[in-house]
Amino acid sequence: MAGAPVQIDVLGSLEIRRAGARVELRGSRPRAALAALLVHAPYPVSPDGLAAAIWEKELPARPRGAVQTVVSRLRSVLGDEVVRHDPVGYHLELPAGTVDADRFEALCRQAGELPTSRAAEMLDSALGLWRGPAYAEFADREFAVTEAVRLGELRMKAMEDRAVLALELDDADASVSVLQGVVAEQPLRERAHGLLMTALYRAGRTTEALEQYQALRRSLVEELGLDPSPALRELQVQILDHAVPESSVARPPPRRVPPSWEPATGIFIGREDDTGELLRAAAAHRLVSVTGPGGVGKSRLVAEVLPELTRRLDRPAAVVELEDAQPEQVDEKVAASLGLGFAAEPRAAVLEYLAASSLILVLDACERVLDRTRSLVREILWVAPRVNLVVTSRHRLDMGAEQVLPLSPLTPPDPTDGPDRAVLAPAMRLFIERLRRARPATDLSVPLVRDAGEVCRRLDGLPLALELAATQAATLGVRTVLTGFGTGLHLAGSAGTTAALRRGPFP
Structure with missing residues (x-):
């Protein structure tokens, strides 16, 4: 069991497991040290920062030595390969998925990419990881507050998203049940109230939906001196008119890289x-x-x-x-x-x-x-x-x-380099690779290498310019591109790349 992968749970009290069996980490100081390292993972925590997390304001006489003692106890449980030290400080080296909070976030992200029924199952699995407030035993520690609040907010959002999925699956009662839990924990959370009003309306409980709005309005006025948002006021009118659109709730689209x-x-x-x-x-x-x-x-x-x-x-x-x-x-x-x-x-x-x-x-x-x-x-x-x-x-x-x-331009060949050396320069490697991609049969003759080297120098080794020049050279020839610098020849690619090229500081 000693060599089995470790699992660490923070969505509730701090727990460590190996091969499914609970591992005891005794003492408040090693537990605080582990929690602080988890909060900052994957970044290192300096010895002074770790001392502040462990002892708060009542530091020992020799903080760094005391930290080493605590870390030694932590390593005796987790292993030297997990608790690492570098010039900056201490950090944890853990495989992906070791910490339940990371698994929770990963499941929530995956749910955003899946069809409704599978997404609902994924969010159920994610929410099932919670055993209590995140970092529960460190709720009053400064180092843990921000992370605990962040994870708690993610849980609220996951519950709201689960309620939306229930509505998409025509299970308004399940949506109501989830959302009542959210507003009980955060009575002024407007999105949850709006979703709950919609779920109650779709469950045929119109009166309760309107009462929910009035209860929120009273709370906002009494505690913050504010009225509900325009979106919630509009939803109230739609409920009164029995005109709530089917598209009134929807999951946000998944994030994409263009x-x-x-x-x-x-x-x-x-x-x-x-x-x-x-x-x-x-x-x-x-x-x-x-x-x-x-x-x-x-x-x-x-x-x-x-x-x-x-x-x-x-x-x-x-x-x-x-x-x-x-x-x-x-x-x-x-x-x-x-x-x-x-x-x-x-x-x-x-x-x-x-x-x-x-x-x-x-x-x-x-x-x-x-x-x-x-x-x-x-x-x-x-x-x-x-x-x-x-x-x-x-x-x-x-x-x-x-x-x-x-980021600097790619280094062009020196004018004194012979052909064998010139083709090794980074700018030349890029130019020749793009040239051969467009014209595979290109023969690297001595004159071509000489002209290509001059093109690279004229373009200051700028990659975008080199790629466009190579594309032109595949059609017109390297010599034509080189002589064209003095005759107004444009390195034309697509409209977007040509515009980008013009923005560069070329001669």
Whole structure:
């Protein structure tokens, strides 16, 4: 049993299991240390941070030595291979699905992609993992509060989504039962009240549906001095008129990565080091900015890395393309990309959604809306601890939490390089690969290599320009493309790529 995989449960009291059998972790300090490491996973926690989580304000005389003692006790239960130490601090190295909270989130994400009946089964499995409040024994600990609230909000949302599925399955009574539990826990939760009003109406309990509205209205006025939202007031009128539309409730569409962001089918050339660096940075930091001139391949690099990053962090991705956005449109575009639809206050809707989400959010081409992006990113980092941000822009955000990955053009061959050496330069490798993809029979003669090297230098090694030039060279010849630089020859691709090329700082 000692070598069996460990399972850790936090959706209730903290429990550890091996091969289905409960493993005792005795003592409040090792338990607090484990909880703190789980809350921050996969990121490391410094010894000082771990000491603060374990002892709060009454630190021992030698905090770091005391932390080592607690960690040693934790390792005696979990194993040295699970509780690891690096230059930053301590972290947990756990396979995907080890923690019940992670399994809960994964099941909820999967449910969003499935047909109604299968989605209902998936959400039932997800909700069945809960045994009580998340991190229940640490509810008053500062390190656990934010994560416990986030997971609790996810549970409420999952219950609401389950109620919507019950309505889609024509089981209004089941929907009512689920929603009554939600509003009992959160009496001012407007979405739950609106769904409950709809479920009661569809169950033939119109009077109760209207009473539900009045009860919420009284609570909002007495506690917050507010009236129900316009959407709820409209629903009340529809119930009075017996005109509630069948489409009044629906699951939000699953998040998608735009088709243009799917990894390219061709070989990804010249960015091997950048790929590894971006993966490491995005896995270790919540905000990473990929910067560089137009056409250098920022978006392409992120698109290539994104599938592996989602696998490593076990989080889905959402991509927001801001290339043509005006500053006042940024919040709306983010809301639309998250499937939130129209919202009177799009930023508030985005922040509320992300606060309960575990997600990789890519904000692409932010240079024209840098101030607005910076403002939004700052708020996301504050309210959404499980959201990782990857930003592409010609300029950095200049934020303290920002990890910057500057992307340089591909290195062209030196004019003094011979043909054998020239073809190994990253810019030449890309140009030749794209040329041969379009014209497989291309012969790498000495004159062609010489001309191709000059094309790479003229285009400053910018990948987008090289790809377009190679496409033209497959039809016109490399020499024609080279001589065309002085005669006004355009590197024309599709309308989108040509426009993108013009935005680059080419000679």
